[in-house]
Amino acid sequence: MGYAMTTSSLDGIMEQLECADALDGLQTASEALRNHYQIDHLVYHWVSSSGQQYGCGTYCPDWVARYLDAGYLRIDPVIVGCYQRFHPVDWKRLDWSSKAARAFQKDALEHGVGNQGYSIPIRGPNGQFALFTINHSCHDEAWAEFTESNRRQLILLAHAFNQKALELEPERSPMAAQALSPREVDAMTLLAVGYSRAQVADTLSISENTLRVYIESARHKLGALNTTHAVAKAISRGVIVV
Amino acid sequence: MGYAMTTSSLDGIMEQLECADALDGLQTASEALRNHYQIDHLVYHWVSSSGQQYGCGTYCPDWVARYLDAGYLRIDPVIVGCYQRFHPVDWKRLDWSSKAARAFQKDALEHGVGNQGYSIPIRGPNGQFALFTINHSCHDEAWAEFTESNRRQLILLAHAFNQKALELEPERSPMAAQALSPREVDAMTLLAVGYSRAQVADTLSISENTLRVYIESARHKLGALNTTHAVAKAISRGVIVV
DNA sequence: CCCCGCCTCACCATTTCTGATGAGGTGCAA
DNA sequence: TTGCACCTCATCAGAAATGGTGAGGCGGGG
Incomplete structure (x- = not known):
């Protein structure tokens, strides 16, 4: 060598x-x-x-x-x-x-x-x-x-x-990764650490219905098929950090 | 300078x-x-x-x-x-x-x-x-x-x-990650890409009941509270690659 | 000023997941 | 040989998540 x-x-x-x-x-x-x-x-x-x-x-x-x-x-x-x-x-x-x-x-x-x-x-x-x-x-x-x-x-x-x-x-590139809103990030993050929807809603002090809107919109932004997929994508894209 | x-x-x-x-x-x-x-x-x-x-x-x-x-x-x-x-x-x-x-x-x-x-x-x-x-x-x-x-x-x-x-x-450190069995890895991986339990079971050609056993045991090994948490942990620990 | 995205909430039937337990077969390693 | 971990399947009732839609208020950027 x-x-x-x-x-x-x-x-x-x-x-x-x-x-x-x-x-x-x-x-x-x-x-x-x-x-x-x-x-x-x-x-x-x-x-x-x-x-x-x-x-x-x-x-x-x-x-x-x-x-x-x-x-x-x-x-x-x-x-x-x-x-x-x-x-x-x-x-x-x-x-x-x-x-x-x-x-x-x-x-x-x-x-x-x-x-x-x-x-x-x-x-x-x-x-x-x-x-x-x-x-x-x-x-x-x-x-x-x-x-x-x-x-x-x-x-x-x-x-x-x-x-x-x-x-x-x-x-x-920075453009492609559809950014999540702060609340959406909160929701994904708490779901990723194992909270149920009820717990997340409680933690964020919002109604579970509201929370569901975040999860849904995050799912759409991430192009995910369900909540687990959305969390997985959010993590591997670095949108949230667990 | x-x-x-x-x-x-x-x-x-x-x-x-x-x-x-x-x-x-x-x-x-x-x-x-x-x-x-x-x-x-x-x-x-x-x-x-x-x-x-x-x-x-x-x-x-x-x-x-x-x-x-x-x-x-x-x-x-x-x-x-x-x-x-x-x-x-x-x-x-x-x-x-x-x-x-x-x-x-x-x-x-x-x-x-x-x-x-x-x-x-x-x-x-x-x-x-x-x-x-x-x-x-x-x-x-x-x-x-x-x-x-x-x-x-x-x-x-x-x-x-x-x-x-x-x-x-x-x-x-690498130590912290407890190893999953091959089937458990399969299950986590497919869940992470958005498949439902039924779809995963179908993909792996096993009954949904069997699949649930894998998910459960993976959850316990990973110390996760639910499926989403388990997938999140598996990803961030690098146990699965998505 | 107006539009757009964000935050907040509600409805409800349907699908899916969860938790706990038992049980039989296979293969590797001490 | 005797574990032990893995793979496979089953059952059940109850808890939780899902999907789509509508709607009002707020604030920042063009």
């Missing part, structure tokens, strides 16, 4: 990423960075709310297809682990103990994924979640040294990748 | 922050960074759900108290604007047009908040949201030059501050 990299080259890649078109830029930058760092793979993986995913990077198409088909999103310890974390994490520190996880790991190795990995969770507005991952095949010590010495740069890269990727979903 | 700063000093502050105790470290680092950058103020502001807030930084206590008392959290354009954004934002680019916002702005200026500001939104697991803000009194050009040339460092600082602040809430 290229410990003696020139920062000028890295800056060049970052600047190019910031200016380029989103779809092109992300893929190009992934490959440029893989070469720059001399590692096996570099991946940006957007895990969207509705189960949709967007990914770009240097994994071979076979593996990507297999990942999607087999529903690995649900059992990949990297996803599961990073979803609960803020700081970048080495794959070794994740929980690979379950049978499904080990099977996944084996499959990944057979598809050219390196034995070492380092993933940075990134979060955007409205509950957006993404992972910026590098991985490689090498010994633990070399990997630890590599990740530690490049940690800050990788965080910035993750940030830059996500910023670029957000351009791909214009509906996630 | 100190354009000719020495990066060694900055690195020192960052390293100290990473090692220090959370409560102390954040406050100390705020002040050290203000001196380092020669700016009026530097603030880290954790905006939690139920109106709870944690902040540290260099604003005068009067202003902090006033901010909390007056409920400025709800109308501060910096909060409102950054909540929908991913990238760092200059305060000039926010929407100050509403009457409440202008009143807030006037009040802020009178309490020693600079006319220029730059805020970086940061998000952690479970919908955590925080702001890392610097502000100063100077002309637009100088400010633009300052923020642009320090943007990357500020992003890393924001990241470091948030990582430290997360230590203050240990219950947000």
Whole structure:
């Protein structure tokens, strides 16, 4: 791995990423960075709310297809682990103990994924979640040294990748998220912490009928099918925080 | 402002922050960074759900108290604007047009908040949201030059501050989440996307009675009061991905 | 000044959810 | 082998949520 990299080259890649078109830029930058760092793979993986995913990077198409088909999103310890974390994490520190996880790991190795990995969770507005991952095949010590010495740069890269990727979903812009009124937020928030309608109405000192209007209008604004769905959407969009 | 700063000093502050105790470290680092950058103020502001807030930084206590008392959290354009954004934002680019916002702005200026500001939104697991803000009194050009040339460092600082602040809430750690069985996850997931019990049972090809057992046991595992609460908890704990 | 969004309340039949309990089969792990 | 957790199904009465509509008052922005 290229410990003696020139920062000028890295800056060049970052600047190019910031200016380029989103779809092109992300893929190009992934490959440029893989070469720059001399590692096996570099991946940006957007895990969207509705189960949709967007990914770009240097994994071979076979593996990507297999990942999607087999529903690995649900059992990949990297996803599961990073979803609960803020700081970048080495794959070794994740929980690979379950049978499904080990099977996944084996499959990944057979598809050219390196034995070492380092993933940075990134979060955007409205509950957006993404992972910026590098991985490689090498010994633990070399990997630890590599990740530690490049940690800050990788965080910035993750940030830059996500910023670029957000351009791909214009509906996630401030405009798209239909804002809830204060009362609607109150209602959703209290429902989300387990209050019944009667309790919420009581807490807010309004009639239950009034409360129902809020819930209904919040539901419509959120495009939800029922109260539970509305609360779920409100949470994953970050409209309310529980 | 100190354009000719020495990066060694900055690195020192960052390293100290990473090692220090959370409560102390954040406050100390705020002040050290203000001196380092020669700016009026530097603030880290954790905006939690139920109106709870944690902040540290260099604003005068009067202003902090006033901010909390007056409920400025709800109308501060910096909060409102950054909540929908991913990238760092200059305060000039926010929407100050509403009457409440202008009143807030006037009040802020009178309490020693600079006319220029730059805020970086940061998000952690479970919908955590925080702001890392610097502000100063100077002309637009100088400010633009300052923020642009320090943007990357500020992003890393924001990241470091948030990582430290997360230590203050240990219950947000991965441990707290009790694992659901696969069927329970299925049930919660489908409920979260708006299906009724009948629909979920149909989708999973099980009887509605069976489904209810899953929902019940998931509810107990999650310590939830009702189905909506259970789904909300499952989402915010990252047990399910919607 | 006027419009629009927000806050507040009411009605009622119908559908859906809840809570508690019992019970049989499967598979993994100590 | 013996748990233990998981998956599957059933029953029942009572409590709670839903859906759609109408309507009056208030305040801020164009």
